[in-house]
Amino acid sequence: MKGRKRHILVDTDGLLLQGHVHATNIQERAGAKLLLQSLRFPAHRLRLIWADAGHWGRKFAAWVQENCGVVLDVVSRNELVNRQKEHKGYVPLPRRWVVERAFAWLGRCRRLSKGYEQNTRSSEAWILLAMTSLMVRRLT
Template sequence: MIHAIVHAADIQDRDGGSFVMATMFGLYPFLMKLYADGGYQGPLFRRAVAKIMERVNVEIVKRSDHAKGFVVLPKRWVVERTFAWLGRCRRLAKDWENLNRKALAFLRLASIRLMLRKLCNPA
């Protein structure tokens, strides 16, 4: 996990995504490509990302109209797999936290646990 922000549930992902990009590209100005799902599609998000950093290429990973049933989407499975790994942490499985900063702290701890497990058990 490179960066995360926990915000209120009344903020739409597309609106919160531009805030995440503003803080993340300030920390990592060398990033050139951004993969996003269909929820971030539209001119508002593209303009917000272009205003933050002009050279970033936003690629929307969409499901094919001809696909039937379950189809693995390129690049999107990496994010979904990571969410599944983080969801195995008991503390993140339910929304127990009352404060955003505590939820972010437990998200970071779970990510650190996941990275340590990958480093210590290379298979």
């Protein structure tokens, strides 16, 4: 496979709730739908989902609300521009940094640092294995 996109759903601590990998020819919103449809627990446990600007769209927000019963909050760069005027230096996007940190943790796993896997199911399995290892280390 030439390229793949990784979608992850994490809690506010950055721990993995669900992961999904698919080919790059699928748009962000369609990939997020696949992720939400593959949830292994009831979506009613979620109240709010923060997403980046690639997931913006009224139809997609309505789909998330209708099918998952969750409010979708898209974090935009406009918020960042307003915050940078107030502060000097690097200012991360609100709550988006939690997901970026989780991707960085996954990048520390050698098998996930590059696209070594031939199919998406293997990539998903390695994401689960890497995050399970991280969660076990946090317990001890």
